[in-house]
Amino acid sequence: MELFIRETLEKVNDTSAVRSIKSVSGGDINQSFYVETDHRPYFIKINEKVASHFFQVEAEGLRLIKETGAIRVPEVFHYDCPDGDEKAALVMEWIEKGSSDASHSLGKSLAHMHQHTSVKYGFGKPTFVGELNQPNEWSPSWTDYYSRYRLGGQLETGVTKGTISGVREERLKKLINRIEEFIPENPKPSLLHGDLWGGNWMTTRDGEPVLIDPSILYGDHAFELAFTELFGGFPSNFLDQYNTYFELPEDYQDTKPIYQLFYLLVHLNIFGEMYGPQVDRILKNYVG
Missing domain, CATH: 3.30.200.20 (Phosphorylase Kinase; domain 1)
Incomplete structure (x- = not known):
């Protein structure tokens, strides 16, 4: 080596x-x-x-x-x-890590990053989410992109791996077919990090936030924020600071579980059934 x-x-x-x-x-x-x-x-x-x-x-x-x-x-x-x-x-x-509180600057900086936009959704080339290949194509519709390349991609992977079958498979297919009922079709296509969990940002010794390990795409900024709330790792006032500079959608709490579903499906397909109950709970809540 x-x-x-x-x-x-x-x-x-x-x-x-x-x-x-x-x-x-x-x-x-x-x-x-x-x-x-x-x-x-x-x-x-x-x-x-x-x-x-x-x-x-x-x-x-x-x-x-x-x-x-x-x-x-x-x-x-x-x-x-x-x-x-x-x-x-x-x-x-190499960036030396610090221990300063970067909650204000992280929320502000991410909000400004999300205001850089494209005219379409997606990325136009395949990326990766964790170790899984993430297909991406440009799409004029967010509902089309999210159902086809995000939920649909994980459905295909899960069926192949055997992590998605039976009632779970039926419910996920039903949600994909009805996705326009639950998320907006044409939100602003913001530049998103795409894999923003607590381990993919850090603070320098000067208290400056830094993003690492992106899985880039253009999409609904609420998709990114939903993931920041899934596993923790962000300051308690992070979303409040973000909302000061880029207001969250009024229906954010309604769409959040469906956006978190994608990342739970990823974890299900990588790590296994420990994430199954969370996936099933969200699917049942939306499509019965």
């Missing part, structure tokens, strides 16, 4: 001496390392046997968020597009 890291650093024109290589936590999908050279410190993710666009779409998502100027993301120095079973790396800026 050390040799691969050194070869990767040469791709960013850093041939200075490597002072330290330390394994760090970075999720279940990649191996992650703190690497310090005489030139600078880096955060490097490494994986193998992944799709050629695996790190490319993450880097592109970080670029799009950075271009909004609304919130900080790590600078990307290099990413590989592997062929076959090759190792691949994503080389980024």
Whole structure:
């Protein structure tokens, strides 16, 4: 691994001496390392046997968020597009974590990011949510995009994996067919992080919020906010601060469970039946 890291650093024109290589936590999908050279410190993710666009779409998502100027993301120095079973790396800026309260600036910054929009919904190319491939196409309708590429995509995965069958499958199909009854067809297509749980944002030593590990798309900003409430990890006044700069829809509490359903289906399809009861409860509540 050390040799691969050194070869990767040469791709960013850093041939200075490597002072330290330390394994760090970075999720279940990649191996992650703190690497310090005489030139600078880096955060490097490494994986193998992944799709050629695996790190490319993450880097592109970080670029799009950075271009909004609304919130900080790590600078990307290099990413590989592997062929076959090759190792691949994503080389980024190392950001030191802090412990300051960033609730006000996080809510404000995310609200400003969400005000950067597209004319359609989706992303136009496949991304990833966790370890699962996430198909995306541009769509003029949010209900069409959400039912086809989000709920429909997880339905297809779940049927293949055996996590969705029987009554659960019937209810999910019914919800997909009736989705226009429960979510808006044409909300503003906001730039969304797409995988914004508590582990995908951090605070610098200066109290500045930073977003990491995006799974980018353009969609209803309520979709993003619903996920922030699913597993915690956000300050108690985060939504209040957000609402000051970008008002939540009046029907947010009604649509929230359906938006959370997508992420629960993802967890069901990755981790198994421990998430089944939550999925079933939401489906039963909406379609009986």
